[in-house]
Amino acid sequence: MEFDCDVLIAGGGPTGVTLAILLARRGVRVIVAEKEAGIYPLPRAAHIDHEGMRILQEAGAADAVFATSRRTPRYDFLNARGQVLLRFDRTDRMAAGGWPGANMIHQPSVEAALRTSLASCDTAALHPSWTIERFSQDTAGVTAQLSTPEGPREIRARYLVGADGARSPVREAAGIAFDDLAFEEPWLVVDVLVDDASRLPSANLQICDPARPTTCVLMGEGRHRWEFMIKPGETAEKVSDDAFIETLLAPWDVADAVRIERKAVYTFRARIASQWRKGRVLLAGDAAHQTPPFAGQGMCSGLRDAANLAWKLASVIGGDAGDDLLDSYQPERAPNLRATIDMAVMMGRMVCTTSRWGAFVRDTKFRLARALGKLPDGPADYPPISTGAILTGSPGAGSYFPQPLCPRGRRLDDALGLGHWLIAREDLDTPRFSAFAPTLAAWLDLHQAEAVLVRPDRYVFGTGSPGDLAARWDAALVGGELQQA
Ligand SMILES: Cc1cc2nc3c(=O)[nH]c(=O)nc-3n(C[C@H](O)[C@H](O)[C@H](O)COP(=O)(O)OP(=O)(O)OC[C@H]3O[C@@H](n4cnc5c(N)ncnc54)[C@H](O)[C@@H]3O)c2cc1C
Structure with missing residues (x-):
């Protein structure tokens, strides 16, 4: 049976589109099926690191992303009294990847830049409103049934990559379970449009206040982000109400400086799929792992998956490598993932402390460790x-x-x-x-x-x-x- 493409990618988020571009640049024929008509509009990534920018560089999107991104030298974890518990310094400096260590962005703009780059690839195409409904695999390839605006369709590919997000129907259908790393906290995320930037903090902040753990970070040009931990008894409906959000923003005194653009309630989780490859089906991005956002690494990790997979799939499909090269994907990436998730969970536990006594003990411990120079300061390194x-x-x-x-x-x-x-x-x-x-x-x-x-x-x-x-x-x-x- 003829192949319609070499690689069928489920999901046109940042992981799927980046992988498609990197494969197409190596001559691989790719179809990206994306179930939604447009780019996901709600608040998600605000940060991309130097390594992520380098991958976007290869994907032809880095200059567009960099042009509207912003930088700040500091990421501070403060206690309720404004004292520094943990500080990541020099995050705006040039880092190993050839780009600044931390770049503050607006995820839909990053995804738009990626889709523009994908549109110039001869051997890859993204199809909006195409949903992968089912698939089966044999020794030579994968056959998937899709629903499309033109009706049902079957696609035969050598490999299927599930880059279809946290709920990943591909992962579910492949029967792959998650290792749950035991972090689950509900948060409200609010993105604002900025009218007066001089009234906003110039550093990225985690306010470790047990009364209301709060995040306040830069985004791409013209935007800023607040995240508020949701307390027991508060519903998603209540906290998403604009009047309630205004009470949350009141201590920041930004009433005439910003306008609410979008908001969403998420449960922040830490999970890793137990298997990233099953025969001719591979998982990448949020489909394979999820991290709380405190280290700003979810999307960056998906980009690293794409970079790791792209050359391996291209080498196998091009006949330069044996299929077992793909077995190196999970052993290479999973320890890196665990380290980024451990860092995010450490930060998350630090921020999400809601008992006053727990906060007192935490503050004492961190202030002592900081005074003794025992805490990291520069941008985080992963293994x-x-x-x-x-x-x-x-x-x-x-x-x-x-x-x-x-x-x-x-x-x-x-x-x-x-x-x-x-x-x-x-x-x-x-x-x-x-x-x-x-x-x-x-x-x-x-x-x-x-x-x-x-x-x-x-x-x-x-x-x-x-x-x-x-x-x-x-x-x-x-x-x-x-x-x-
Ligand atoms: C509040 C918040 C803050 C965050 N901050 C950061 C940050 O600062 N830095 C960072 O790096 N990351 C951050 N992240 C994480 C980041 O947003 C995600 O890791 C990233 O979007 C994952 O990309 P993905 O392409 O793997 O999955 P997704 O972006 O979820 O894309 C999956 C796509 O698959 C599609 N799909 C699903 N099922 C099917 C199907 N059956 N057929 C076809 N298509 C399908 C979906 O419609 C979707 O478009 C944050 C996340 C949140 C929620």
């Missing part, structure tokens, strides 16, 4: 890849390869392009690398390496001699076998 398609044991294997800018402002990825890179010390003065030679040489010095092979998702495959690295990379793709360095 490297420790197992999977890497040359375990070689210095730097699995670490995130930085993206330097050359003195003229050009970024490394734009200069070197798609695919894996073999960067050897002996080649640094060639035209391909010379503009970046000092930073590349510094990386090789740090790892005492002659050469590095950087994977297409910009994680380090391994270090060693150029000839050996090239041979081991080919062997890793074809055989899925990786010997220790």
Whole structure:
């Protein structure tokens, strides 16, 4: 039976559309089925990190997103008296991904930029109002039944990716359960349009006040966000009422400075799917994991899934790699996910304390730890890849390869392009690398390496001699076998 496409993606959110673009840029034929007619309009992501921006760069959307994003040097956790408990500093500085550490955004604008980029891809298309209803798989592919405005339709693809959000019908139909990481708190989220920015806080804030835990953060240009924890006995209907929201905003004295644009009630959760691949069906983004938003990592994690999956699927479909390369997806990504969720849950538990005694104990503990310099300060770091398609044991294997800018402002990825890179010390003065030679040489010095092979998702495959690295990379793709360095 003929294939209608190589990869069918369920869901046209940020994960699905990014994956579609990254696949299409590698020549893969993709259909994205999105059940809604338009982009999801309610408040969600407000923050994207440097690594997420780098992935958007490859997806052709970073410049548009950056143009309307904003930055602040501080993310502060304050107690009810305004004292600093925890501070992430320098979040506006350039970070390893070649973009500032924290960029405050408006998610629908990010999704619009991604869809504009997708529209220019020859081998991928997004179909609004197409719902995947059922699917079955066999050894060669997946057959899905969809409902579309033109009536029922069947699509045959080599792989199906469920990027269909937290409720993920694909995950449900595949019979994949969640590991629940035991965090569940209801919050009201309010986005406002800003008329007078001088009246708003210039830093991102978590107000750890047991009387009403509150978040106040920047968004993209012209917007600001408040989030309020919902107390026992308060209903979603009550807290969503504009008059009630005005009482919540009253302490901020912003009555004439902002207008409510949109609001939503969410239950913040922490969960990871137990299996991210079942045969020819893979899960990505919120379909595979959900995190409370305190670390601003949900969408960023979905983008990392897309970057990890795209080159692997493209290599398998293009015949350059064996299908078992896809088995490295979950072992590589899940530990990173657990670390981001642990960080968010730590922040969430800190913020969501509602007992006065609990808050007193927390404040004492954090203020002491801060005074002793025992708390993180700069932007959070998440763990490297420790197992999977890497040359375990070689210095730097699995670490995130930085993206330097050359003195003229050009970024490394734009200069070197798609695919894996073999960067050897002996080649640094060639035209391909010379503009970046000092930073590349510094990386090789740090790892005492002659050469590095950087994977297409910009994680380090391994270090060693150029000839050996090239041979081991080919062997890793074809055989899925990786010997220790
Ligand atoms: C209040 C809040 C604040 C947040 N803040 C941040 C933040 O600051 N930073 C951050 O990185 N993340 C943040 N997030 C998380 C972020 O919004 C999500 O992680 C992100 O939207 C997930 O993207 P996705 O593409 O995986 O899923 P979704 O965006 O949920 O997209 C899934 C899509 O699949 C479609 N779909 C579902 N079923 C089907 C079907 N059967 N057929 C076809 N299509 C289907 C849906 O219509 C939907 O469009 C926040 C979330 C919330 C709620």
